[in-house]
Amino acid sequence: MRSWSWSLVVACALSVAAWSASALVAQAPAPGACRHCQDRGVVPCSKHGKAWALEQPDQDVAFCSAVVECKACLGTLHVDCKQCQPAGGADDLAHRQQLAQQWLQERRKTIDALTAREPHQHLRTSHYDLAFTLKPATVGTEKLDSHARMHLYGKRLEALRSAFLTTLELPDGDLPERMLVCMSEDARDHAVLGPRLTGMGSPNSVSLKLMGPTYVFSMHPERKSLPDDEAVHRNLVHNVTHLLLTQMKPALYLGNRKHGWIDEGVAHWFEDKLVGKCTNYCYEEVALLAGEGFKGGKWRPAIRRLVDAGDVVTFAALVQKQTDELKFSEHAFAFAYVDFLLAKAGGAKFRDLLRLVKSGTATRDALTQATGLNLLTIDGVFSTWVKANYSLQPPR
Numbered sequence: 001m002r003s004w005s006w007s008l009v010v011a012c013a014l015s016v017a018a019w020s021a022s023a024l025v026a027q028a029p030a031p032g033a034c035r036h037c038q039d040r041g042v043v044p045c046s047k048h049g050k051a052w053a054l055e056q057p058d059q060d061v062a063f064c065s066a067v068v069e070c071k072a073c074l075g076t077l078h079v080d081c082k083q084c085q086p087a088g089g090a091d092d093l094a095h096r097q098q099l100a101q102q103w104l105q106e107r108r109k110t111i112d113a114l115t116a117r118e119p120h121q122h123l124r125t126s127h128y129d130l131a132f133t134l135k136p137a138t139v140g141t142e143k144l145d146s147h148a149r150m151h152l153y154g155k156r157l158e159a160l161r162s163a164f165l166t167t168l169e170l171p172d173g174d175l176p177e178r179m180l181v182c183m184s185e186d187a188r189d190h191a192v193l194g195p196r197l198t199g200m201g202s203p204n205s206v207s208l209k210l211m212g213p214t215y216v217f218s219m220h221p222e223r224k225s226l227p228d229d230e231a232v233h234r235n236l237v238h239n240v241t242h243l244l245l246t247q248m249k250p251a252l253y254l255g256n257r258k259h260g261w262i263d264e265g266v267a268h269w270f271e272d273k274l275v276g277k278c279t280n281y282c283y284e285e286v287a288l289l290a291g292e293g294f295k296g297g298k299w300r301p302a303i304r305r306l307v308d309a310g311d312v313v314t315f316a317a318l319v320q321k322q323t324d325e326l327k328f329s330e331h332a333f334a335f336a337y338v339d340f341l342l343a344k345a346g347g348a349k350f351r352d353l354l355r356l357v358k359s360g361t362a363t364r365d366a367l368t369q370a371t372g373l374n375l376l377t378i379d380g381v382f383s384t385w386v387k388a389n390y391s392l393q394p395p396r
Contacts, residue, residue: 045073065122075100179371190220238280255323263332294328304390
């Protein structure tokens with residue numbers, strides 16, 4: 001397995017301005033071309049090692065603060081070729097360096113100036129602005145330093161957005177282009193950034209969200225509820241899914257409009273899909289106790305046992321509740337109904353159901369229009385599907 005030191009160098013590659021990936025791949029020099037740069041006018045910056053030049057750059061990464069702070073290349077991973085100077089080469093490099101420096105200055109002003117403490121690391125991916133101070137951690141069998149971990153979370157954010165679009169068969173334009181995510185190791189930083197960036201706050205909050213018209217997520221890894229990197233990842237997926245669901249056209253937050261089953265069910269579904277279990281609840285209003293939850297986050301066997309016992313939360317009862325009114329078992333059934341509808345009707349029809357309820361259509365009518373199911377029959381179909389698809393044994 002390639003070590004993270006090499007992978008990190010690759011991940012830091014910048015796709016700034018018109019600098020294309022193909023231009024970075026080693027080519028046989030044309031007759032008469034400079035043997036150092038093949039007449040491109042630039043060569044890889046030696047401060048970042050040589051292995052990155054053998055790989056395709058990470059096209060999701062536009063800027064990384066660690067690279068922008070390099071005094072040699074100023075954020076472009078390239079320096080002028082000392083053997084030749086083709087016309088325009090120096091000007092193009094200087095322009096890309098200026099863009100990188102302007103980006104980092106804006107991040108320092110927007111984020112770091114608020115905390116007046118050690119600056120965050122910053123990453124700009126295709127769709128996210130990530131501010132990051134989380135400590136090194138073991139992820140799987142890999143020990144990642146803070147910088148490598150930031151790049152991992154950049155990839156995880158982009159993977160979540162891609163999964164959301166693919167699952168619901170959405171065009172890319174149905175989601176706004178950018179979202180700000182702040183992941184702070186120190187609770188003091190989150191206590192400053194969260195309220196300032198989201199307009200809300202609690203002295204004990206682990207995470208805060210701004211649901212629009214701009215979209216922000218701020219968090220810190222409180223040790224009791226988020227003891228390891230996997231738990232932090234689940235928290236990120238759950239909360240950012242809430243923002244993606246709210247962003248999805250037509251943009252509207254559903255959790256306070258008697259659509260808590262959608263708001264939480266969709267967030268739980270992606271939490272389960274990408275990280276394997278559900279352990280997060282948007283429950284600030286009812287003072288959720290740290291560590292409290294439902295069946296250890298492995299919900300399918302628990303739902304199967306409840307269905308076998310005839311102890312089912314009916315769909316008609318579930319769709320009357322706000323997000324902050326859901327009990328723990330109702331969170332699990334919200335997940336299961338979303339799971340059922342995605343499997344039974346498909347992502348496109350579930351997407352249509354979401355669009356209908358966001359546009360003001362009553363749930364009973366949206367359900368029938370989008371999926372052909374109705375409030376009178378859905379419970380029986382759901383129970384039959386659960387018995388056929390949910391095992392009593394938890395997955396390995």
